[in-house]
Amino acid sequence: MNQSVKAYRAAILHSIADPAVVGVEQSYEYFEDGVLVIDNGQVAKVGPAEQVLATLNGVEVIEYSNALITPGFIDTHIHYPQSGMIASYGEQLLDWLNTYTFPTEQQFSDKAHASDVAGIFLKELLRNGTTTALVFGSVHKQSVDAFFEACESLNLRMIAGKVLMDRNAPDYLTDTPESGYADSKELIQRWHGKGRLHYAVTPRFAPTSTPEQLALAGKLYQEFPDLYMHTHLSENLKEIEWVKALFPERSGYLDVYDHYQLIGPRSVFAHGVHLCDDECQRLAETGSAVAFCPTSNLFLGSGLFDLNKMEQHKVRVGLGTDVGAGTSFSQLQSLNEAYKIMQLQGKKLDPFKSFYLATLGGANALYLDDKIGNFSTGKDADFVVLDYNSTPLMSYRMQQAKSFEEKLFALTMLGDDRSVKETFAAGVSVHRRG
Template sequence: MTNNVNAYRSAILHSLADPAEVGIEASYQYFEDGILLVENGQVLEVGAASELLPKLQGVEIREYRDALITPGFIDTHIHYPQTGIIASYGEQLLDWLNTYTFPAEGAFADKAHAADVAGIFLKELLRNGTTTALVFGTVHKQSVDAFFEAAQALNLRMIAGKVLMDRHAPDFLTDTPESGYADSKELIERWHGKGRLHYAVTPRFAPTSSDAQLELAGKLFGEYPDLYMHTHLSENKAEIAWVKELFPARKGYLDVYDHHKLTGPRAVFAHGVHLCDDECKRLAETGSALSFCPTSNLFLGSGLFDLEKMEQHGVRVGLGTDVGGGTSFSQLQSLNEAYKIMQLQGKKLSPMKSLYLATLGGARSLYLDDRIGNFQTGKDADFIVLDYNATPLLSYRMQQARSLEERLFALTILGDDRTVKETFAAGRSVHQRD
């Protein structure tokens, strides 16, 4: 072993595939006493300690007792400018935007403010074990510059974009089709593919962009390789009715985006709570993805996401917190609410499916499963250490657990930021709880 190898010993768990496709037993790999080997920021090997220890002469081993190492969490939909309005008193979606979101986003014209919030935001993500996120900026170029500068300093794999919004918003938050295109193109040239950073063309949602702006957004989406598209879709019934009024020539909400060439691989639509079968089929056909955002769907009263329906149609699904409409940066808490959403529909969410959604499923939704999402050799060493004794109640519950599945389920129901003992990005420790 070279001097560049680092070894981490603990219980280790990672997803291998979607349980809906291969069954639960074949969907994961678990080592009760395992070792994760990292070299130059990438996974070198993972396996049982009994097999790897003889190879590690001269390698220092960091050991975590009563803990579980998993891949870092992946958040497929979140708004960093809304960090300061999380936990604002509830409204339905459209009222919530006008009452809280738009006033807060106006402050991001000041880059110093944007930089301050970006620092707080990334710290919260890492405290909660999230190592990759698909992130909304604001309409201001400087909001994206500030975010990418902060993410680059930590060598994080992050995706973000400037919001495109040329109507039905305050004047201080609108651009034009031409300025939105030009500003986005400038940001793409500056940031896309730089280090571990990626750019997303980001129309807020169909009602706040004219046909002309959506047309240029679609043009931009097709102009660069591996670019992302990030927007909202069918979150709220009033929103859907508004879309029908604004785009009478289109046969549905998704068709607005499809018509403007904004579907396809690396197109990620947040929410998708109220989709018909034909729309689900079209998402799957185009390789587009949905972000399941449990806490915000409940908090804003939007409805219950039908995960089983998406599985049946073969739609790629990741997990999003949707802060600040969402109520927590914690993907553990997102999974807590996701379980309840499934229960309310008479359906089940297994602990291993939860793990998949928060890690490999998110990576697959973002077409990054060749780089992140599990511990296959050569992938980025983005991982977290979850503490079984993070709180007295969690510790006591773990003493009663009779299986891995029970322990994992308890983590998703009782866990939060306190559960994350340490977070690593590209093999570097970027958060330590204590």
């Protein structure tokens, strides 16, 4: 018997396309009694237990009762240095940065501190079923080294970058255009493409970088193949007015990034709450993506993200928690808030679209849908086992459900870290609930 092959039996759900493109019924596969077969860290087969079990020839089968197996969740926008300031009270974006964020990030000049927080951060992601994330470090290059070292030890597929910030921030957190470029380049050469790790050029947002720094960031983004670019865009109305004042020669916020060649495939713009039609069209035609961060948009009072508008313009969209402005590491909780954001706009969010955003949609936004996001043969075996009986209320609610769709919606409304029974990265268990 091949010892590298294992099989996992439970209800299984995975997305195969965007419901907005093919319709809900054609967008997923669901096996009420399914088997997922893993060989050497990759998906070998998935299907109904009745069919797959007959082909296994003595392979060990691990069974989960009252459980749902899905692909691992994908977080397209999160700040690991802000883990310790999650749930900080009472500010909107710009005051919140000065009051909480910048003092917290100052501590990451100490690599030992950065390593400690990286370990806590990854444990939280995995406890919540997130197996891939696009991650802000701090301005200190050692913060990114610490993060990637922790990811490498767990063989996780992660993307991260050093913040670039040379103005409108405390002196203890600023770099220069030249040092930011040199430090980022050093990190790219050390980490980008190593194992399952990827690098993102990471200007914090336009107001905290001079034109000179943005120009060098654009040069860097164009200089290496398959790099990511990760920043913020149109989150808050006061922020947008500030950008207009700082860059009066540009036609809008997105045009600042466009001018400095920071827009294109693998560019991910967090938030995008206040985008006009022309900006959405430009994002779509350049293959850029937007990270929908529902909990932080509500927590900081930034506004309501218009998912339907993004769909109409065919913009790639992933789901982000935005910790620490977000209020939970849980993508299930993010989907809870996303549903409410849509309701406030008189729109609906189907539960199958929700799970698409948290899995294959995120993979598509990150240009990783050939590697992760569903259970197509040959993809990385990053997956999560969700427990239908994770709390007494969840268990009782599931007993009342008359369809799988109803169960799925209840998971997004009631689920959190307690719903995650086990998390796997490249076929290896990296979290098991006690």
